[in-house]
Amino acid sequence: MQFVIAFTLAIALMAADYYGQLMGSFRSLLLTTINPIERVATLPKHLYQLATTDFTNIDALKLENQQLKTELLLVKAKQQRFSNLQLEVSRLEALLGTAGQINTQSLQIATVTYYSNNPLSQYLTLDKGQLKKVSVQQTVIDAKGIMGQIIRTTPTSSRVLLITDPDHQIPVRIQRTGQRGILSGTGHDTTQLEFIPKNSLVEVGDLIESSGLGGVFPAGYPVAIITNVENKEGSPYFDITATPVADLYQSHKVLILSQATPYLNFDEKLPETPKEKPLELIPSTLGQTHVP
Template structure:
């Protein structure tokens, strides 16, 4: 019986200690986070996961969408009838001006060609439906129902019927992420309509914006409307962005603190239009470039002859 005095095997086989596992998983998570942030190496994996999860998210949202649709349909019938009557009256009131609009557009185009004025870029795009907001509570982002299959690319601006909503920052196969102008990482070059002054607005992350780099004695008032200036090459000029609501002036600082609220419904769910990217500026023709080079050479020769 001497061979029976060994200890019996444990009933449960224990692995590494919980603290060791926790330390290992934390280290792996931090390493993956640093690698992705530094080299963007997980973008393909992220898009693959989004491609798989997208149908599941749409199915999960179907019951709520149906309930919301039914409630909106029942509540909006009477409002739609009233709005239809008002629109008919407004159409009759504006009919004389609308009949002259086509003729005025043709005349305007002819005058612009006569004066050799460059035509304004036309705003084209496609309408997308906002599906849901991003999961990050510290950002202001929404997900729309069109992505790479619809030709959406990162950098395209997004607007609604009132003004600028944001900009496409990430694209997936069947959806896209739009960062709203109220996000802390979003900046939009703007121009004050009343005075023509140019500056930039920064999102504050709380539904408001701040107009920065304006002198303390700048001619700006509450109620002033800000529109896109078009200097960034992304947004077309003239789209409403925000309205000034509060101004803090302090003689101790060179710049005033100017707070604004967005004109568009950036915090509301609905449809937005993703505009096509702006056209790149045309390069200088080869002939004009060669002429400019020849003129520069003649100027250099004249300067050398004058020195001698």
């Protein structure tokens, strides 16, 4: 009898979790329970790091400090250029009368406390949670590109599903051509670019960036680099393998981005934009447009 109850309950839970996503808070509760165990599991590694850090040569630390200072200088220079570009884009947009496309997103720095990399699940655990206003579906990046998105949160931690996880998909575009597709995880540190038709221009080495479609991931962040393109007979699409640009398992500090541009609420009134005269079509010169 107990087995029948356990069996039925397990099936019901699976259905509720898989189809309805109804078990979010229950899963968060379980995650909170398992959090201390995760911390204990990482203790040997932390102790090892602590022990090895103590024996690090002071010269090596000085060298690292120098390198970091140089890097900071370069980043600051790039930042200045970026600010100028941002201003210029805003000015051009104002001239064209279009809405601004650049979103300024708030960032939070978090530390990776645990990571798993096996064929079933590829995820990270971060040390920031609901208390720091981290919420589900926020994008996580490192210095090189997108790592994944937050799927569960507890008061003091959050779990990030990596882009290489078999359950993860992200809408992307090839930076060089603008061709859109879906990047799926394979479970083996690589990703697969899907739905790229065979008449597209794709090359090994092309950079894939987030397209922003779907409203979850912000647009324009690097995601992966194409490493292999196969033309399989009988399929209308290329078989494309890509390697993530982010250091998924080496990054210790990561950035949590605030939500990307939210979906438009269609009940909400859109802000009024200055009315422009519509394009006039001159019947005598059909096919030509005249801009007044």
